[in-house]
Amino acid sequence: MTRVTAKSDPSTATMAQPFELTQFNPAQDRSAIRNQIRALRHQLSPQQQTQAAKAAMAQMLTQLRALQPTKVGLYLTNDSELDTQPLFQALWRLNIDTYLPRLHPFNRGQLIFLHYRQGTRMFPNRYGIDEPKLDIRNLLPTEQLDLVITPLVAFDELGNRMGMGGGFYDRTLAHWQTAGKPLPIGYAHDCQAVPSLPCEHWDVPLAMIVTPSRVLRFGSETLAQG
Template sequence: MGLIIRLPPDVLASVDLHANGRSGPATSVAKSVAKAVPLNEQPTERQQLRRAMRSRRAAFTGALAPAVRGALESALVHALPRLGPPAILGSYAAMGDEIDPQALEQAAIAAGWQIAFPRVTEGPLSFHSAAYAALTPGYKGIAEPPATAPLVRPDTLLVPLLAVDRAGNRLGQGKGHYDRTLAALRASGPLRAIGLAWDMQLLDSLPAEPWDQPLDAIATPTLFHTPSPRAKAGA
């Protein structure tokens, strides 16, 4: 089930709905990349998808005027009422072509949420209460809170991604940081994981592995989608 958001025509025109993979399964995206790879060096399907989606996302954001990109990212604020009652919201510092959640974070703070950001560890990510301005470059240049910032457990988590499907299956960067983190947090108590994406990152289907942790909801600039329990179970 999904909530559709209305955007101004000039902003909506920049949401590339025809090049976002909705016209066919994600495997068609991967096949177009595989043709350029020698047979003896064929990557896995998921590696192909990552390469394809990085390229497509870069092309999408590269075509956006700064004002339009800012308007699309600000449109994520529509998800605020769907986050639930104010508690601790785990977020992330966007890198490169990732959709930036700062507007949603600021709206959440105004509504009474406490914001936490992740630090990369050898195991699950650790989350620390901190202001965005306090973040400094850490693992691979990703902005992170100081190690001395208060350690907290998010009740709701905003999750970055390369691609996602309508069943809530997520394709990340391939290091497993968020799969390990979601598994650990879910083992310790209730958690709502919401993937943030450009509309062109929402695909019809994605290959999933047994260890993959599905998302509970997906927010884009134009919609809020909650996968059905049947879809998340893979039925």
């Protein structure tokens, strides 16, 4: 994919504070970047977290009205990530089916997605993150998802995403550009932005990033309708 400068959508901003890039040294290695951004995220107060979650949800719903998905992959919040519970509730009210990632039981490093609704039984995985009980009846092949809203540690202006280092989303979404779906959308706090990220050939660029204050698009034809 040819990387292009993001098209920001300032008209959708809902936060009073202007968007500012994190103070950042590009020479830092990946571990240092993760530590820096996670520390910034942990400094957010409960009130800031609540406000950010509501603002980001509003931004995301605006985009989803244009994209009109029926099956959405989403994640449960962990480690001071942007809270997804308000978004889950909104998607359910819109009768959009939601799916949670689960570590693949056989292919190490891959994710599968299982239908998630209120009352779904959850169990902690080896990282201590809750995931749905493995039930083939609730399994949906990843390529049948319309989009996957991904967690991340940091992102940059070209749509590059840095996760926790396990590569789970990069492997799972490696073919989205040729298949056209599922569309990967990053969901993050504004403080998780950096001017540029060190990238490897296996890193999967995002089609869109939604934060509490703005929406970044990255030139995919799939987004033309939005």
